[in-house]
Amino acid sequence: MLYFARWKVTLIVLVILAGAITTLPNFLSPAALRALPDWLPSRQIVLGLDLQGGAYLLYEVDRADYVQKRLKTLEGDIRQKLRDEPRIGYTGLGVQGNGVQVRIRDTARLDDARTRLNELTNPLVTNLFGGQTVNEFAIDVADDGLVRFTYTEQGLTQRISTIVQQSIEVIRLRLDEFGTTEPSIQRQGEDRILVEAPGEGDPQRLKELIGQTAQLTFHMVDQSMSPEQALQSRPPVGTVVMYSMDDPPFPYLLEETPLLTGEDLVDAQVSFDSRSNEPVVNFRFNTSGARTFSVATQRNVGRPFAIVLDNEVISAPVIREPITGGSGQISGSFTVESANDLAVLLRAGALPAKLSVVEERSIGPGLGQDSVDAGRIAALIGGVLVIGFMILAYGRFGVIADIALATNIVMIFGALTTLQATLTLPGIAGIVLTIGMAVDANVLIFERIREELRAGRSAISAIDAGYSRALGTILDANITTLIAALILFQLGSGPIRGFAVTLAIGIFTTVFSAFTVSRLLVSLWVRWKRPSKLTL
Amino acid sequence: MLLKIVPENTHIAFMRMRTVSYPLSAIMFLASIALFFSVGLNFGIDFRGGTVFEMKTMESPADIASIRTQLGTLNLGDVQVQQFGGPDEVLVRVQQPEGGEMAQQAVVSLVRESFAESVEFRRVEVVGPRVSGELAQAGLIAVVASLLVILFYIWFRFEWHFAVGAILTTINDIVVTVGLFVVLQLDFSLSSIAAILTIIGYSLNDTVVVYDRVRENLRKYKKQPLPDLLDRSINEMLSRTVMTSLTTLLALAALYFFGGEVIRSFTLAMIFGVVIGTYSSIFLAAPFLILLNLRPSSIAGEDGDTPGGGEGKASAGGSPAASA
Numbered sequence: 001m002l003y004f005a006r007w008k009v010t011l012i013v014l015v016i017l018a019g020a021i022t023t024l025p026n027f028l029s030p031a032a033l034r035a036l037p038d039w040l041p042s043r044q045i046v047l048g049l050d051l052q053g054g055a056y057l058l059y060e061v062d063r064a065d066y067v068q069k070r071l072k073t074l075e076g077d078i079r080q081k082l083r084d085e086p087r088i089g090y091t092g093l094g095v096q097g098n099g100v101q102v103r104i105r106d107t108a109r110l111d112d113a114r115t116r117l118n119e120l121t122n123p124l125v126t127n128l129f130g131g132q133t134v135n136e137f138a139i140d141v142a143d144d145g146l147v148r149f150t151y152t153e154q155g156l157t158q159r160i161s162t163i164v165q166q167s168i169e170v171i172r173l174r175l176d177e178f179g180t181t182e183p184s185i186q187r188q189g190e191d192r193i194l195v196e197a198p199g200e201g202d203p204q205r206l207k208e209l210i211g212q213t214a215q216l217t218f219h220m221v222d223q224s225m226s227p228e229q230a231l232q233s234r235p236p237v238g239t240v241v242m243y244s245m246d247d248p249p250f251p252y253l254l255e256e257t258p259l260l261t262g263e264d265l266v267d268a269q270v271s272f273d274s275r276s277n278e279p280v281v282n283f284r285f286n287t288s289g290a291r292t293f294s295v296a297t298q299r300n301v302g303r304p305f306a307i308v309l310d311n312e313v314i315s316a317p318v319i320r321e322p323i324t325g326g327s328g329q330i331s332g333s334f335t336v337e338s339a340n341d342l343a344v345l346l347r348a349g350a351l352p353a354k355l356s357v358v359e360e361r362s363i364g365p366g367l368g369q370d371s372v373d374a375g376r377i378a379a380l381i382g383g384v385l386v387i388g389f390m391i392l393a394y395g396r397f398g399v400i401a402d403i404a405l406a407t408n409i410v411m412i413f414g415a416l417t418t419l420q421a422t423l424t425l426p427g428i429a430g431i432v433l434t435i436g437m438a439v440d441a442n443v444l445i446f447e448r449i450r451e452e453l454r455a456g457r458s459a460i461s462a463i464d465a466g467y468s469r470a471l472g473t474i475l476d477a478n479i480t481t482l483i484a485a486l487i488l489f490q491l492g493s494g495p496i497r498g499f500a501v502t503l504a505i506g507i508f509t510t511v512f513s514a515f516t517v518s519r520l521l522v523s524l525w526v527r528w529k530r531p532s533k534l535t536l
Numbered sequence: 537m538l539l540k541i542v543p544e545n546t547h548i549a550f551m552r553m554r555t556v557s558y559p560l561s562a563i564m565f566l567a568s569i570a571l572f573f574s575v576g577l578n579f580g581i582d583f584r585g586g587t588v589f590e591m592k593t594m595e596s597p598a599d600i601a602s603i604r605t606q607l608g609t610l611n612l613g614d615v616q617v618q619q620f621g622g623p624d625e626v627l628v629r630v631q632q633p634e635g636g637e638m639a640q641q642a643v644v645s646l647v648r649e650s651f652a653e654s655v656e657f658r659r660v661e662v663v664g665p666r667v668s669g670e671l672a673q674a675g676l677i678a679v680v681a682s683l684l685v686i687l688f689y690i691w692f693r694f695e696w697h698f699a700v701g702a703i704l705t706t707i708n709d710i711v712v713t714v715g716l717f718v719v720l721q722l723d724f725s726l727s728s729i730a731a732i733l734t735i736i737g738y739s740l741n742d743t744v745v746v747y748d749r750v751r752e753n754l755r756k757y758k759k760q761p762l763p764d765l766l767d768r769s770i771n772e773m774l775s776r777t778v779m780t781s782l783t784t785l786l787a788l789a790a791l792y793f794f795g796g797e798v799i800r801s802f803t804l805a806m807i808f809g810v811v812i813g814t815y816s817s818i819f820l821a822a823p824f825l826i827l828l829n830l831r832p833s834s835i836a837g838e839d840g841d842t843p844g845g846g847e848g849k850a851s852a853g854g855s856p857a858a859s860a
Contacts, residue, residue: 050798058667060637202657204648207641356637360644360662367590367658367798374796382790386783392539393779426727429791429799433734433806436787437741440780444745447776454544473748476693480744481737483689484682488733491678496730503734536538 002464002523012516016407019414026413045417048424049196050495051372053365055203057210059355061163061191066353067151070159071095074120074137074149076257078102081116088113099137099150107145114141120149124158134158160191163352168193171210173348178209193355203362213310213354214345216262219254220296221304221316227251242306244313245332252313254306259296261350264289268346270339273331279339280331283346290326298322309342375428382432383409390439394446397536400525401442404518408438411509412502421505424498434506440477441514445470450536459534460526467519474511482507541782542775550770550818551763551826557819565708568715575718580725581661583675585632585668587643590620590659591651597623603651610646621797625658637664659798675729679710682733686740694747701824702743705816709739709809716808727802735809738784742777742817749773750822754831762831766822774818781814 004012025033025042036042049056075095082088082102089105090113104113122136136155140148168185171193175183184196200206222239230241230253240256243249268283285293296305297319306316307330314332334342387405390398412431416423449466457465482504489500581588593599597619603626604617612630620627628647633639640662648657663671683703691699713735717724749769757765770777785807792803 060666202648203660204645356664357641357662358637358664359667360641360660362657362660364656364658366592366656371796371798374794378791378793378795381794382787385786385790389783389786393541395538425796425799426730426802429795429802432787432791432795433784436784437738437780439783440741440776443776443779443783447773447779450544450775451772473745476744476748477741479689480686480740483685484733484737484740487678487682487685488730491674492726492730496726499727499730499734503737 002460002467002519002526004520004523008516009520012520015512016411016517019407019411022414022417023410026417041417043417043420045413046420046422047368047372048422048427048495048498049198049361049368050363050425051368051375051423052198053200053363053368054196054198055200055206055362056360057195057197057203057207057357058188058359059167059193059195059210060358061160061167061193062354062356063156063160063191066160066163067098067156068095069353071098071100071151075100077120078117078149081120082113084116088116096148099148101146101148104145104147107143110141110143110145113147114139117141117147117149122155124155124162126154126158157190164191164193166352167355170349170351171195174209174344175206177344177348178206180206192358199365200362203360207357207360209341209344211355211357212345213351214262214348215310215350216265216346217258217308218260218293219256219258219306219308220300221306222253222255223303225253227253242308242311242313244316250313252306252316254308254313258308259305260285260289260292262346263349264292265346268343270336270343273329276331278331279334279336280329281334281339281343281346282327282329284327287326290324293326293328294322294324297324371425371428375425375432379428379432379435382435386435386439390442394442394536396525397442397446397449397522400518400521401439401446403521404442404513405435405438407517408506408509408513409435411513412505415505415509416502419501419505421501422498423502424495426495427498427502430499430502430506434503434510437481438506438510438513441470441474441510442518444474444477445514445518446536449534453534453536459531462534463522463526467515467522471515474514478507478511540775542778544775546771546774547767548771548774549767551767551823553819554823554826557823561708561712561816561820564712564715568711568718571715571718572711575721577714577717577724578721580723580728581629581632581663581668582725583668583672585640585663585665587630587640587647587663588659588661589628589630589647589657591626591628591655592622592658593624593626593655595624598626600626603628606650607647610650612643612646625797626655632665632668640664671726675726678729679732679736682736683707686736690740690744690747694751695830697825697828697830698747698751700828701821702740702747704824705743705821706736706739708820709735709812709816712812713805713809716805720804722801722804727799728805731802731805731809734806735813738806738810739813739816742780742813743821745776746770746773746817746821750825762826765831766825770818770822777814777818781810784810 022041025036026044028036033042072095075093078100079093082090088109091103091105093102094100104110117139120137121139123133124136126132126134134154135152136159137149138152140150164187168187171185175185180197181199186194188194195210197203197206222236224236227241228251230236230239231251235241235253238256239253241251242254243251264285266284266286268281270279271282272278273280301319301321304316304318307314314330330342387402390401392398394401409431412434445466448470449462452462452465453459485500485504485507489497489504492500600617600619604615607615607617607628613633614631616629618627619625630643630647633643644660644662651657683706687699687703690702710732713732716722717728722728746769749772750766753765753769757768760768788803788807788810792800792807795803
């Protein structure tokens with residue numbers, strides 16, 4: 001156990017050196033870092049959000065809300081299909097549970113209806129199982145004329161999956177426009193999106209930017225009755241009452257089907273109104289949007305229309321003249337900031353479904369720095385205590401254990417840096433715990449050597465036996481801890497995962513340092529002193 | 537002169553102490569379970585859902601009463617306010633409101649707006665009802681899964697008696713640690729699960745080291761009655777057990793006193809776990825082997841009473857690594 005081949009010694013030294021070199025950049029200032037030659041690694045440890053401050057936001061697609069909206073659209077599509085010439089008479093069209101039903105009046109026309117409506121089952125290509133298609137809706141036609149559409153489970157799953165994908169794109173566009181530094185946006189599970197924004201101490205604005213659906217629609221105002229009347233009786237078929245953003249909100253009676261939606265926008269920019277000097281948002285439609293808008297405004301000169309954002313009326317200007325250029329202006333009582341946010345939202349597009357925050361953790365930069373400082377001090381004090389204690393207990397062998405411990409810690413940092421694993425506050429705790437437990441391997445060895453000495457072995461033979469006999473024990477003991485760490489890694493998110501990572505890395509470096517570094521140093525010492533008697 | 541915490545060649549009759557340690561542990565174990573079901577854990581927002589605000593006030597010390605009054609005007613339901621860390625640091629807990637995630641976000645906006653001028657928000661955490669349920673499930677699965685995997689590992693490396701003994705010991709440690717959480721009403725959160733898993737790791741580490749020696753001695757001293765053999769094994773390992781516990785406790789103590797408020801209860805749980813893990817590996821893990829009838833008295837064989845002798849086939853399970 002005390003003999004080392006030259007290549008092994010070289011290898012050990014190289015490993016430690018690699019650890020030291022990869023750790024080094026963590027102690028350099030940004031300027032010194034830039035001055036490093038290219039061949040040296042310059043990556044630093046990634047600090048978790050709990051250490052550098054930032055926001056962790058977990059969003060979930062609001063399924064129920066999405067399904068309701070989708071069924072409402074389906075209802076409209078069914079109406080359209082049945083109204084196409086030649087019309088098919090129907091009754092009782094409406095959303096029922098997780099589907100839509102309608103009754104065909106003339107059962108003789110049922111086959112025609114079936115053919116038309118079958119087109120609405122909407123085959124979707126799944127991204128699972130190599131591009132199979134599933135129908136979004138299952139259609140069930142009864143002989144008495146009752147037609148039922150129901151959402152299929154695979155259809156909904158597939159839809160949600162697409163929605164998550166699209167939402168990630170939209171969020172990314174919004175955050176890029178907003179100038180959030182290095183946000184990470186990831187899918188989580190089936191219907192969730194995780195947004196992490198390091199350094200973002202106040203995530204309120206971020207949340208406003210991400211969470212808003214930003215569905216912009218243009219509706220004609222219905223003037224057949226006043227909104228108050230509509231509220232008291234019932235709004236006419238095909239109209240809906242929506243409120244303005246003012247305080248107190250002011251009701252408008254609008255045509256339910258929008259003239260145009262935000263999908264037809266190609267650009268939106270903030271500018272200032274030339275007369276009032278208030279911030280406004282200028283937008284431009286694409287070609288087809290411009291045409292529709294031009295036709296609608298030509299037909300409705302003198303009537304008001306409403307610009308609606310997420311079912312709230314921003315403004316309801318009167319059309320003074322046909323707008324044929326394909327561009328327009330939204331003025332509300334904007335501040336520069338809110339006008340800017342709106343422009344960003346319009347440029348990035350609407351979210352395909354409502355998202356709700358199911359988990360939020362935001363840490364201010366102050367607390368993050370405090371935690372780093374506290375962790376550093378705790379690690380230093382813990383380290384000094386353990387180092388001192390080991391020297392007291394084992395003398396020169398304690399020094400060897402301490403050197404092994406130091407290389408151990410260097411290697412932990414090196415591994416963390418190389419793997420770009422995230423260091424969190426519990427992760428620092430994991431390192432401190434490793435400092436305490438790392439010496440265990442050496443303690444096991446030294447105690448074993450003491451025993452072998454007591455049993456009458458010579459110094460060298462006792463040392464040799466100490467190392468070889470303790471190996472099995474050390475492996476067994478560390479593997480159990482490693483199992484706990486791996487499971488912790490599987491379970492954990494964010495900070496906890498950081499703890500598992502440092503604990504696991506610590507186990508590897510500990511076993512390595514005990515069986516190479518400490519053993520090598522002892523063997524060097526033995527070769528140098530050739531002790532015949534050993535006090536330990 | 538080297539510091540020897542544990543004198544050489546101790547001969548402490550640990551096995552005789554099991555008449556005391558068994559009842560003591562049984563009481564602690566049962567009391568923990570009783571407390572768990574009667575008083576209950578103080579679940580943090582990770583598992584119960586809710587909102588936590590950590591604020592730093594402009595004036596020091598913080599005027600907790602006025603913060604409480606101000607929160608009262610917001611109608612947030614059950615609100616707890618306590619000092620946390622420094623004198624100007626305050627922790628506010630708001631219970632999960634009815635109305636799910638939307639209502640929760642409303643709480644965050646209300647509190648942030650209301651205190652925008654007077655405090656610095658150091659930390660805001662919101663956990664919705666669905667996520668908290670999932671986290672609780674994941675935590676439970678993690679603890680059970682790690683116990684099972686470790687059970688199989690020890691079974692593979694040792695005989696089944698050791699595996700069962702180690703798991704019983706570890707379950708005891710977990711239950712008693714949970715008992716500590718109940719008694720002190722510490723916030724039971726995801727990091728508490730992390731602490732418990734670490735305790736599992738540590739406690740097993742300790743137990744395995746003792747068992748390793750027991751296994752070795754079983755091969756060496758084939759005729760020695762099991763209780764004596766266990767005493768011998770524990771005494772041989774006593775110095776190591778104590779040394780390792782001390783260095784680990786030193787490191788944890790540094791973390792407890794200097795590591796900051798955020799991880800204090802996490803560290804406290806681990807300190808307790810190290811103490812209980814050390815205790816149980818001596819006073820429970822080893823005697824459990826008697827209880828599990830590890831060595832039937834009928835076993836006969838040569839008494840190879842020399843160190844290093846008798847390594848090999850005497851005991852099933854083998855030791856591939858020990859001779860490496």
